[in-house]
Amino acid sequence: MNKLLVFGVILRFIIPTIFPDIPDSLDSLVELSTPINSFGSLKESFFYLSNGINPYNGGINHHSPLLVSFFYNFQQLLGNNMFTIFTNFLYALVDALISLRLVKINNWYHKYNSERRGEKLYKISDDLIVSFYLFNPLMILSTLSHSTLIFSLFFTIESVYQIINGNLPRSMISLSISSYLSLTPIYLIFPILAFAHRLIKVDQLSQIYFHGSAVFITSIGLLLFFSLILTSSAEFIDQCYGTVIRFDKLQPNIGLWWYFFTEMFDFFTPFYLGVFNLFHFIFILPITIRLFEYKSHKTVGDGFLAIFLCYVWLSFTKPYPTIGDLGFSISLMPIFSGTIIPYCKLIHITGIVWLIGLLLSPILYYCWIVLGNGNANFFYSMNLLFGAVHILILIDFLWGKLVSDYCDIHKVPAKDRHTIRLTQY
């Protein structure tokens, strides 16, 4: 595992250091960078800052003030060349940390579920978990494009890890940083608290919810407060979060929003903005409740799966998704190889649909934007395909879990488990 880790880090560090143009050219791909996580706009905000311009008064910067000032201070401290090397190293490091967290989560998940079921489940090796993350081409591309998505991912996964670790405040602080950086993870607080409900041993269960949300709100408040002090105006809230909620920046991405709102009639736009924002988190609570580990049955429900499925749902309905979001959910999938994957029936179809989307989307985008022999519909069709990938993952995993639960509740013998034909009524 250590070799893989070192290799993954070197890959991420060496490539952009030797070819410094790679991050910039990857940053120009719509699949990898959106107005809110592009490194190019972060660099533009450095330019604003060094020229005494407020980076939140118009312009193209939609990154959180603390992130901007973190990078800006390093850039001022190190100079341009050293700063490039520093960012290359930082991104590689964060990726390595994410993969280490994934390994820890995998180990825990296997142990926890084996104990719950009282049987030894199949465990995917650490090496594979690390490889699934570090050598996932989508994650490599996402890291090389220096998309700031990765920091948000790191803090999200750290938040999950801290729950396993039994430390609720740390988990909530991580989640608040993650939400502060990119807003979307804020919805994950529900599945994560439900996850903590089962895992964290406290005298009173209410502590989890009250302490958890208190810590979360306080740390978000502190982050916003520091940002407010740093920028001495509240403009950043509108620029960082208003842009996401109102979907101000119409730039093609792989999500469902951009073409819909481009083509939408003016007077319907506010209505559909409401609908899309509602749709964004509509299944967070239902999934959390359905997959909650109720005490009524020992093996029913799966808190970590709920987090995973909520994440997939959020990535499906995000205003500005990138393939990094999808890639991350794919890196999480092998963790379930002992529990749910055996019941999944659509993995191959999902994989093929996903591959087609991945191959065709840059080609069709090129046809539309550069060659002019295609139009926006070509690229849009690939967005629908990416939507289909998310739906397939969602229903496949949900159905797999339901089948597994059914088998456990009805004590279906192990030999029949994969042949049993179930339906819904």
Place this chain on the structure above:
Amino acid sequence: MNFWVFLSLLWVSLAHQYYNESLEITPLPRNNLLAQFEFEVKSLPQEIKYHENGTESSTTHYTYFPRSVGPLLENSNTRELHLRFTQGWWDAELWGKVPSDGKKSGGTGVELWAIIEAPSSSQALKHWYKLSKSLSGFFCASLNFIDDSITTFPLSSFAEESFKADEANKLFLIRAALPSEPICTENLTPFLKLLPTRGKAGVSSLLDGHKIFDSLWHSMSIDIKTQCVDDVCNYQMDQSIYAIIDVPRCLRKHEEGAIAKPIQGENLRCDTTKDHDIWKCFPLGLPTELNYDLETIFGRPIRGSCFTDEVSPVKVNFKDGWKIDIKEGLNINTLSSDHPIYEIKGTKPVNIDFNISNTTNIPKIEAAPLIVSRSLTGYSQDKGGFRVSFTNTQDNEVKFIYFESLPWFTRLYLNTLRATVDGKEVDFSDYVHLKHYLPAIDRKRPSHMELEVIIPAHKTLILNYKFDKSLLLYAEYPPDANHGFSVEPAVITVFNDSGKLFELRTTSSLITLPTPDFSMPYNVIILTGTVMSLAFGSVVNLLIKDIITEEEYEKLAAQGKLQKLIAKIRFRIKFVVTTIKNIIFNVKSLIASLVRK
């Protein structure tokens, strides 16, 4: 009675002081002519005050100054007004400096800037929109499309204040440009209406839209300034029209009509030093011997002087080889033999004949101190950039302000600004100083950049920077979306320590934005809706339906309709009850833990 006598006396004695006009014709290479029409009007002295919400004008008498413009300026508290209508490309390498040091001609399209007196910038903007809307109706131009998204407050490029505002107020310089506005006869007619002669006499009677707008480059400008001595002010309005006239084209049109025909065999100009017969002809360059008159070029003669007792001077800058026939009604003012000034008197139509034996013999052209060209880089619809090249043609260094305002849909990345001098990459901060930069806000504000640039003698500086092109909303595209969007010309103001020397503009640029498919709105709504409801439906089903084996299901399906329904409801209730039970259980334990606490 006495009063009227006095007034008419005043009128006569002041007439000369309040209106001037002139025409200057300068030959240029390749048989082109530069015609410069200048008109100056001054209003009577009056008091000018700040009016918050507009007012009935206190002044009712403007003499030569147009009655329509005065109240407009007073109502919108405009202290200085500059309006430009320009089309065509000024070839600086061939034609040299722009006339009047470029201070009286704009960039492609319509350009408007004004100095407005107001207590605050928001109030100034209110006055500004009032002004632009009134001017829009007045000049039949799309000035009513001026809104927040193209309005800027320039800092240094245009500053030339002569008015002192009230102590409570400030002067705001506001500017907007409409680069894609075509300039046409409908703009010229109101322009002529402003003149006391109404274009019916004097040199302005030469101005015919068909001829002026047929030129290689033309610029119409109006500059109104308020000049004050203590509390008494008067408006000074300079109107000018500059045009580069392509003489052979005018002659051809005159002879053959508007539709170009192939040159007849006998009219071919063949190089006689080479082999030539009825089949072969090596064409010669442009003719050097030309005979034409003012009427051929402008379509009309000059209809006498502007006023019967006034003189309209016509100045022709010519050299040897140019012979000019003086006709009746012309006086020559022999100040200089090279540049005689013909003074038109009386009411008779006047025509001037030009008989030229050598059209290449022209006065020396004053070279432009700086040659600037701006071009687009990049090849895709979602990204692009600008490459601006500045060439200093002088022996000393040149200092200037580069003013550029880009529309909000070009998302400028100024950190990509790179500079090269004579082909070598340099640190741009050695040559360029970012004086002001205000990033754009979507649909609300254009980006506004002012660079202070210093270029050493005979060097070429090239600036490169990049931008992203935004996708627009479906309804924001014009009907010909793939034609592209015009970006207004950048303004370069060359100055030295004593002040503004020279002004020039780049061309406007046409950028293509990514376009959606305009036939798709319903399809997109339907398809996206389908994917969303597919996700929604299947997840809802998975989350709330009960799971049974297929055998059980078939058993159920075999039953009658009523039983099926009952079974369905039973399952639903069972599911809901268990879920609620589970939730209640958890809530209970929560409450229990609370109570225990």
